Amino acid sequence: MAGIVRTLAAAVIACAALALAGFVTPNWFVLVATLALSKGLVALGIVALMRGGLVSFGQGTFYCAGAYAAGMAMRSFGIGDAALLVALGAIAGLILGIIIAPLLAGYRGIFFATLTLALSMIVYGILNKTYSLGGSDGLNLHAPSFFGYHPARSQNASYALFLFTSLVTVIAAALCRIHFDSVRGLLSHAARDNEIRVEYLGASVRWINGINFVIAAVLGGVGGALSALSLGHIDPDFAFWTTSGEFVFLAILSGYVSVTAVFVAAILLELVRSYSSQYFPNTWQGALGVFLLLIILFLPGGLGSLALRLRPRGAKPARAPAENPNDRAP
Amino acid sequence: MTALLETIGLQKAFGAVIAASDISVAVQRGQTLGLIGNNGAGKTTFINIVTGHLKPDAGRVMLDGKDITGLAPRQVRRDGVSRSFQIPQVFTGLTLDQNLLLALAILRKEGMSSWQPARSDVRTAELDDLLGRFRLRPYREQTIAVLPGGVRKLVDVAMAVTHQPKLLLLDEPTSGVAVEEKFPLMDVIMRAIEGTETTVLFVEHDMDIVGRYADRVLAFSAGRIIADGEPAAVLSNEEVQRYVTGGAA
Amino acid sequence: MHDPEKWKPIFRKDQALYVQRTSVKLAAAILIDGVIDASWLFIVAVGLTLVFGVLNILNFAHGSLFSVGAYAAASAVGWYYGGDLGPPFLGYLLMLGAAVAVALILGPLLERGVLRFFYRRDEVVLVLVTYALFLILEDATKLIWGAESYYASEPYALLGNVSFFGLSYVGYDFALIGLAVVTGLLLWFSLNRTITGKIVLAVIHDREISRAMGVNVTRVFAFAFTLGIFLAALGGAFTAPKISVQPGIGVTVILLSFAVVVIGGLGSVEGAAIAALFVGFARAAAIHLVPWAELFIVYLVMALVLAFRPEGLFRRMSARKI
Numbered sequence: 006m007a008g009i010v011r012t013l014a015a016a017v018i019a020c021a022a023l024a025l026a027g028f029v030t031p032n033w034f035v036l037v038a039t040l041a042l043s044k045g046l047v048a049l050g051i052v053a054l055m056r057g058g059l060v061s062f063g064q065g066t067f068y069c070a071g072a073y074a075a076g077m078a079m080r081s082f083g084i085g086d087a088a089l090l091v092a093l094g095a096i097a098g099l100i101l102g103i104i105i106a107p108l109l110a111g112y113r114g115i116f117f118a119t120l121t122l123a124l125s126m127i128v129y130g131i132l133n134k135t136y137s138l139g140g141s142d143g144l145n146l147h148a149p150s151f152f153g154y155h156p157a158r159s160q161n162a163s164y165a166l167f168l169f170t171s172l173v174t175v176i177a178a179a180l181c182r183i184h185f186d187s188v189r190g191l192l193s194h195a196a197r198d199n200e201i202r203v204e205y206l207g208a209s210v211r212w213i214n215g216i217n218f219v220i221a222a223v224l225g226g227v228g229g230a231l232s233a234l235s236l237g238h239i240d241p242d243f244a245f246w247t248t249s250g251e252f253v254f255l256a257i258l259s260g261y262v263s264v265t266a267v268f269v270a271a272i273l274l275e276l277v278r279s280y281s282s283q284y285f286p287n288t289w290q291g292a293l294g295v296f297l298l299l300i301i302l303f304l305p306g307g308l309g310s311l312a313l314r315l316r317p318r319g320a321k322p323a324r325a326p327a328e329n330p331n332d333r334a335p
Numbered sequence: 336m337t338a339l340l341e342t343i344g345l346q347k348a349f350g351a352v353i354a355a356s357d358i359s360v361a362v363q364r365g366q367t368l369g370l371i372g373n374n375g376a377g378k379t380t381f382i383n384i385v386t387g388h389l390k391p392d393a394g395r396v397m398l399d400g401k402d403i404t405g406l407a408p409r410q411v412r413r414d415g416v417s418r419s420f421q422i423p424q425v426f427t428g429l430t431l432d433q434n435l436l437l438a439l440a441i442l443r444k445e446g447m448s449s450w451q452p453a454r455s456d457v458r459t460a461e462l463d464d465l466l467g468r469f470r471l472r473p474y475r476e477q478t479i480a481v482l483p484g485g486v487r488k489l490v491d492v493a494m495a496v497t498h499q500p501k502l503l504l505l506d507e508p509t510s511g512v513a514v515e516e517k518f519p520l521m522d523v524i525m526r527a528i529e530g531t532e533t534t535v536l537f538v539e540h541d542m543d544i545v546g547r548y549a550d551r552v553l554a555f556s557a558g559r560i561i562a563d564g565e566p567a568a569v570l571s572n573e574e575v576q577r578y579v580t581g582g583a584a
Numbered sequence: 585m586h587d588p589e590k591w592k593p594i595f596r597k598d599q600a601l602y603v604q605r606t607s608v609k610l611a612a613a614i615l616i617d618g619v620i621d622a623s624w625l626f627i628v629a630v631g632l633t634l635v636f637g638v639l640n641i642l643n644f645a646h647g648s649l650f651s652v653g654a655y656a657a658a659s660a661v662g663w664y665y666g667g668d669l670g671p672p673f674l675g676y677l678l679m680l681g682a683a684v685a686v687a688l689i690l691g692p693l694l695e696r697g698v699l700r701f702f703y704r705r706d707e708v709v710l711v712l713v714t715y716a717l718f719l720i721l722e723d724a725t726k727l728i729w730g731a732e733s734y735y736a737s738e739p740y741a742l743l744g745n746v747s748f749f750g751l752s753y754v755g756y757d758f759a760l761i762g763l764a765v766v767t768g769l770l771l772w773f774s775l776n777r778t779i780t781g782k783i784v785l786a787v788i789h790d791r792e793i794s795r796a797m798g799v800n801v802t803r804v805f806a807f808a809f810t811l812g813i814f815l816a817a818l819g820g821a822f823t824a825p826k827i828s829v830q831p832g833i834g835v836t837v838i839l840l841s842f843a844v845v846v847i848g849g850l851g852s853v854e855g856a857a858i859a860a861l862f863v864g865f866a867r868a869a870a871i872h873l874v875p876w877a878e879l880f881i882v883y884l885v886m887a888l889v890l891a892f893r894p895e896g897l898f899r900r901m902s903a904r905k906i
Contacts, residue, residue: 008452060708108891114707115642119842120890123883126839134876183450188440191453195426195437202424205386206494207412208441246835250715257712287731291723297716301709302701 008186016179019265023171027164036235037275039167042174043231045271048255049181050221050228055261056185057217058197059113063121065249066105066128067225068232070097072239073132075230076144087149087169091230098226102219110215125244132241143240146233170231174268177224182264184220193217247290254297260307270308337400339364339534340385340416340502345394347380353558354380355391360553360560362502367525368536369545369566371579372555378538379421381555382504386418387411399501413442415501421510421538423491427480431490432457434479435465438494468527469493485512485520492524496533503528505537509544517541521548542570542580554579613751614868620757622864623764624823628837629844630771630856631815637788637851638808640707641699644714646816647838648721649690653817654824654833655725656682658734661824665738675739679821686817691810699809700802718838726831733828740825756825763822767815768857775853784808788851839879843886849896858897 027035047068054061071094078084078093109120133141148162151169156162184190196203196213203210233239242248255274259266281289304310338361347355354377362368370378383389385396387408395404403411426434436456440447456462466472469489474482479490488508495503508524509517521544528535539545545552545566552569554562556578562569569575632646657679664670664678694717702713743755775781786794787804795801819837827833844863848855863882870881889896 006452006455008454009450060712112890115711116846116890118708118711119642119846120887123839123843123886127880127883130876130879183452186452186454187450188436188447188453188456189449191429191433192437192441192447195429195433198426198428199424202426202494204407204409205412205418205424206438206441207409209409246839250719253712253715287726288723290719291727294716294719294723297719298698298713301705301712301716305709 009183012179012182012186016175019178020171020175023175024168027167027171032160032163035163035167037279038272039163039170040232040235041271041275042170042268043228043235044252044255044275045268046174046177046228046231047225047252048259048271049178049264049267050224051252051256052259052261052264052267053181053185053193053217053220053224054214055256056190056197057193057214059117059214059217060253060256061121061218061221061249062118062246062253063123063125063249064221064225064252065125065244065246066121067098067101067222068229068248068252069125069128069132069239069241069244070101071095071226071229072233072243073097073138073144073229074226075233076146076239077138079146079149080144085147085150086153087151087166087234090149090234091173091227094226094230094233095223096226098222098224098229099219101226102222105222106215106218110211110218122246122249125249126246129241129244129246132244139240141241143238143242146237146239148237149234166234170235173227173231177227178264178268181220181224185264189213189216251293254293256307257297258300258307260304260310262306262310263308266308338362338397339399341397342381342385343395343397345381345384345396346392347377347384347389347558348392353377355384355394356558358394358558358560360563362534362536364501364532364534366534367548367550369549369552370536370538370555371540371542371545371552371569371575373579375557376555376579377558378555379506380558382418382506382536382538385411385502386416386504412500415499416504417495417500417502418504419488419492419495419506419508421507423484423487425479425487425490425494428478430476430478431466431471431482431486432462432475434490435462435471435493435497438497439465442498465493465497470523485516488512488520489523493527496528496531499531500533503533503535505535507538507540509539509541517544518547546570609751610872614865614872616751616753617871618861618865618868619761620753620864621867622860623761624819625840625844625864626764626857626860627767627822628816628819629841629848629860630768630853631812631819632841633845633848633851633853633856634771634815635809635812636845638784639699639703639805641710641714642707642842642845642850643812644711644838645694645717645721646714646812646841647834647836648718648725649686649813649816649834650820650823650837651725651829651831651834652690652721653683653686653820654827654829655729655734655820656686656817657821657824658736658829659729661736661739662734672738672742675742679736679739679824680818683814683817683821686821687810687814691813692806694813695806695809700805718834722831722834725834731831733830734824735828736824738825760822767818768853771853780807840882843882845896846886847889847896849898852896852898855896855898 027038047064050067051061051064074093074097075090078090084090084093105124109117112120132138138144148156149166151165154165156165192203192208193213196210200210203213229243232243251274255267255270258274259270278289281292285292300307340360340362342358342360345355345358352375358377358381370381372378380389384391387403387406387410390405395402397403398414398416401414403414403416406414426437433453436453439459439461440456466475469492471486471489471493474486479487482490488511492505492508505524509520512520525548537548549566551564552562552566553560554569554572554575556574561578562572562575570580628646628650632643635641635643635646660678660682661675664675665672698717699713702710740754740756743759746753746755746758775785783794783799784804784807786797787799787801791801840863844856844859847862848857848859862885866881866885867878870878
């Protein structure tokens with residue numbers, strides 16, 4: 006129980022810290038952070054899958070599903086409330102995840118990765134040619150309302166969206182943390198370690214991966230809906246492989262030990278991106294590539310493992326199962 | 336009384352290699368069986384078929400009257416058949432505590448929790464008892480990766496023994512262990528399951544161990560059972576001596 | 585932005601104009617277009633499958649190497665014909681030379697310089713590494729060649745036009761089929777009939793035992809990877825005259841070759857040939873009958889094959905399934 010209380014306390018503190026940060030930092034940072042947090046959620050889904058040993062190159066599918074669910078709800082049904090839109094995004098992810106999980110949960114390694122990639126590219130292809138959904142131009146969204154509050158000035162609107170996103174993110178992150186620390190969470194880790202043993206103990210690795218897949222799908226949908234509100238625009242690129250690839254990059258960068266690391270990494274990435282696109286527009290992808298290589302080579306556990314090393318021995322051991330130096334991490 | 340385990344006419348071939356040929360065995364509750372035979376004789380194939388890892392080409396496996404032929408290993412485990420492995424199959428990245436915790440948690444009637452912290456499961460009486468019986472307490476907080484082979488073997492068996500399996504199959508429990516450690520290891524294992532109702536089958540190459548712990552011995556050769564009976568009788572059997580032990584036991 | 589038009593770089597739209605709506609002509613068109621498409625696909629995909637067979641790496645950057653080959657050939661051709669430097673047919677040799685140059689420069693660089701540090705890691709780690717290489721190469725090509733399109737149309741026109749069934753085709757496309765056939769035969773022959781080839785096959789089958797038998801596996805790795813790159817660059821170089829060479833063509837290529845390799849079976853040369861034909865016909869059929877489903881159809885075929893025969897058509901390694 007102590008672990009849960011600690012997580013919830015951390016969540017409350019994080020919320021307060023974010024609210025304060027959003028208040029004192031300039032507007033451009035608030036905008037960047039909002040988008041970063043939404044994308045971090047999708048990466049968190051990949052982390053959930055990675056704990057079980059799978060890497061999905063196609064989370065864009067659910068990111069896109071969530072975004073379009075929110076977009077269509079706003080345009081076709083006039084729903085403007087952010088909470089409702091995000092809930093719809095989550096549901097879209099959930100439904101899609103439940104349908105697809107049984108098809109993919111039996112695959113591992115490169116096959117799982119390729120199939121998820123193919124899936125997202127199919128979605129991209131279909132959306133590109135579906136003109137009722139905007140085709141390749143996509144759709145525009147207007148600013149959402151928050152439980153009845155319609156922000157007047159754009160500055161208030163961005164802060165309101167930031168607060169809302171922070172709230173959703175912290176709740177999702179806390180729930181994930183609690184799940185990762187639970188027995189089922191430990192089981193995912195074990196499945197990655199030794200599938201045979203898991204089966205011989207009476208559990209089903211397919212089920213474990215399937216559930217992780219659905220979790221990732223829901224997180225993808227939520228992230229997609231939030232991103233849609235943040236950007237004010239959705240288009241098929243949400244399912245393009247480079248988008249999915251960035252989520253994978255984020256997940257690798259942050260590692261699968263610490264949940265906070267995912268969002269720190271996301272904010273870092275967005276900051277670097279906005280700086281780089283201003284001054285080095287042609288080398289963004291290349292820089293990501295170099296960075297990815299360096300991380301895989303020198304910090305295979307991701308940023309989160311750095312945090313573990315910096316912490317004194319014995320403090321906060323509840324964060325993760327024991328890290329094995331021989332651990333084969335992506 | 337229905338035999339606990341009955342195999343009827345098991346057949347299994349891998350291409351030209353006959354791993355099991357008309358294996359029909361009945362094992363009663365409470366027996367301790369030793370399975371002997373040289374490499375490739377079919378002992379591990381037998382275990383693999385019984386535990387569901389392999390589907391036999393023909394024949395059936397009955398557990399307490401229920402047909403479990405071809406069921407998946409996790410289903411067979413839930414039905415009460417458990418095994419340990421020649422090379423210990425454990426979670427090397429987790430601590431010993433965590434390994435046993437999972438073994439206990441997976442089959443729990445109430446199911447596993449999606450939110451209760453795993454750490455809180457670690458100080459339970461069940462786990463402590465298991466650690467005690469297998470003399471694993473000193474290692475409990477260590478990651479398996481740093482533990483020696485003999486300890487890993489014990490962990491492997493301890494994980495197989497949770498939730499009182501009806502039938503426990505040990506695949507070469509003392510293999511890879513130094514000669515002077517074989518008896519103590521086997522001793523720990525057999526004492527740990529003493530008092531439970533578990534029926535044990537173990538595969539062994541060391542005839543001293545077989546002689547000491549088995550009530551009954553099955554000798555395999557080229558996929559067939561060539562002898563079945565009390566240890567002394569089987570070990571002095573001429574065919575067994577020719578194909579398995581290679582001389583006086 | 586990601587222009588949907590870039591997703592059809594290989595088919596020239598005027599080919600469709602010559603198809604009349606009778607089913608025989610349509611079938612012939614699909615057949616021929618399919619085989620033409622399968623040709624360049626085979627050349628590229630067989631490189632990918634070879635690298636996988638030997639090094640156990642599914643090289644995400646394979647498409648970029650196609651792209652580099654295309655750019656290199658386009659530049660060489662532009663320089664050659666622009667300056668009117670010699671007999672027109674020598675241009676083909678130049679294109680071949682471009683592919684060779686790409687392979688000789690990038691092969692050792694990438695394999696010795698980057699990949700070998702990751703050989704001991706998980707297969708998915710290697711995919712991430714090659715994904716990183718892909719990102720780097722994409723930007724590198726943009727830096728070197730810029731973002732505008734290159735055209736290398738002279739070689740395309742050199743072989744005239746061919747007409748039958750009322751359909752008109754460019755002679756070059758049939759030469760491309762010839763190139764694919766020659767490549768396939770040469771590969772098959774060298775793998776199965778030469779000593780070097782048998783050594784490569786041995787390493788594909790079992791790396792450890794080959795090593796134990798004294799094979800210099802490191803050199804085989806470097807060789808196989810360079811050969812794989814050469815095939816990608818070759819495909820790129822000889823496809824360049826048919827398309828507009830621009831940033832992003834590598835992406836379609838990698839996705840299509842993935843599909844071919846997965847359908848045909850990882851590590852199998854024959855599989856790559858058959859699967860390339862499959863994919864070629866599927867794409868051609870889609871383009872003529874249901875254009876919007878062009879990419880979708882390829883993935884559908886791949887998904888179906890994986891669902892019913894996970895090891896692909898020619899088993900070399902099965903999909904990791906439990």
